[in-house]
Amino acid sequence: MWLTHEKTVLITGGTSGIGLEAAAVLASQGARVIIVGRNAGKVSMALGVIEARAGGLPYGERHRPVSYVCDFSSLRAVDQLADAILRDVPALHVLVNNAGSVFARRTLTADGYEATFAVNHLAPFLLTQRLLPLLRASAPARIITVASARHCKGTMDFTDLGFERGYQILRAYARSKLANVLFASEQARRLPDTLVTSNSVHPGRVATNIWSGAPGWAKPIIRYWLSRTFITVPEGAAPIVALATRSDLAGLTGQYFDRLDQSEAAPAARDPEAAAHLWRESERLIQAALPVHGGPSSGRLNIS
Numbered sequence: 001m002w003l004t005h006e007k008t009v010l011i012t013g014g015t016s017g018i019g020l021e022a023a024a025v026l027a028s029q030g031a032r033v034i035i036v037g038r039n040a041g042k043v044s045m046a047l048g049v050i051e052a053r054a055g056g057l058p059y060g061e062r063h064r065p066v067s068y069v070c071d072f073s074s075l076r077a078v079d080q081l082a083d084a085i086l087r088d089v090p091a092l093h094v095l096v097n098n099a100g101s102v103f104a105r106r107t108l109t110a111d112g113y114e115a116t117f118a119v120n121h122l123a124p125f126l127l128t129q130r131l132l133p134l135l136r137a138s139a140p141a142r143i144i145t146v147a148s149a150r151h152c153k154g155t156m157d158f159t160d161l162g163f164e165r166g167y168q169i170l171r172a173y174a175r176s177k178l179a180n181v182l183f184a185s186e187q188a189r190r191l192p193d194t195l196v197t198s199n200s201v202h203p204g205r206v207a208t209n210i211w212s213g214a215p216g217w218a219k220p221i222i223r224y225w226l227s228r229t230f231i232t233v234p235e236g237a238a239p240i241v242a243l244a245t246r247s248d249l250a251g252l253t254g255q256y257f258d259r260l261d262q263s264e265a266a267p268a269a270r271d272p273e274a275a276a277h278l279w280r281e282s283e284r285l286i287q288a289a290l291p292v293h294g295g296p297s298s299g300r301l302n303i304s
């Protein structure tokens with residue numbers, strides 16, 4: 001197993017669903033686990049669950065799960081989260097970009113960006129860039145971005161990334177998940193030595209809270225779906241655990257996984273020009289929201 005008790009894994013969205021489950025499994029296998037959540041109460045409950053599932057602290061106090069509270073709808077908060085992690089955490093071997101959300105109506109973040117795109121793509125983009133020096137210093141290391149098979153329905157309209165026209169919950173979600181796949185592969189292209197790898201994964205259709213932001217009229221339909229066609233949370237977390245631990249995946253980068261299988265992403269997600277364009281646009285949007293990152297000489301984003 002690649003991930004041993006000497007290694008540290010950080011999982012965003014570690015308070016619920018597949019993020020919490022993956023954190024509990026990895027902790028029980030001996031990894032040092034850090035979770036990030038947006039709600040302090042849920043974060044502390046999740047820490048209790050993770051510790052209990054690991055059977056206490058069989059690997060000692062150094063393996064006590066650690067948490068940070070951060071709302072990904074604020075790029076400033078994500079930036080401060082990165083500052084805190086870089087200050088506190090000596091080594092990081094796996095970063096799991098898992099937090100995700102949907103919004104029934106078009107919602108703008110405090111930074112003025114469409115919330116699905118901001119929470120699901122811009123926040124993990126920023127967090128990853130800020131944590132890259134730590135990942136590089138801890139290499140070999142892995143970046144795992146939890147995307148979705150929904151990415152194949154996504155479009156990347158660079159003239160209207162925030163859906164000023166034609167917002168619809170599923171369209172916005174699909175765009176954000178297409179952005180996840182494009183980001184993961186462009187990140188891999190920018191790390192050619194493969195000491196730090198970057199892959200994306202569709203965990204399967206999992207019975208979690210992800211659709212809690214759906215409109216009220218859709219909820220009975222979603223509940224029906226969930227009970228009939230969706231896999232369990234442990235089954236949905238298994239691909240994250242596999243990507244974090246499997247020795248045979250060492251050095252493998254720029255790939256898309258459909259659950260446990262290396263797979264081919266949709267054509268729109270394999271377009272290197274779109275990936276590069278999205279990267280530039282993401283940098284621009286972050287720099288506009290966080291002027292401290294603005295000057296090319298600031299180096300704070302560590303864009304490679």
Ligand SMILES: NC(=O)c1ccc[n+]([C@@H]2O[C@H](COP(=O)([O-])OP(=O)(O)OC[C@H]3O[C@@H](n4cnc5c(N)ncnc54)[C@H](OP(=O)(O)O)[C@@H]3O)[C@@H](O)[C@H]2O)c1
Pocket residue numbers: 012013014015016017018019036037038039042070071072073097098099100101119146147148149202203204205206207208209210211
């Ligand atoms: N479930 C599926 O069928 C499915 C399919 C494909 C892909 N995925 C992806 O899997 C990932 C995990 O989702 P899940 O299914 O496990 O759903 P979930 O149970 O709703 O978990 C989502 C996690 O993200 C956190 N989160 C949401 N908004 C946030 C914000 N603004 N700031 C910080 N954290 C935030 C949630 O925090 P709270 O606990 O505070 O809500 C929760 O910990 C998502 O990226 C999702 O797109 C899920």
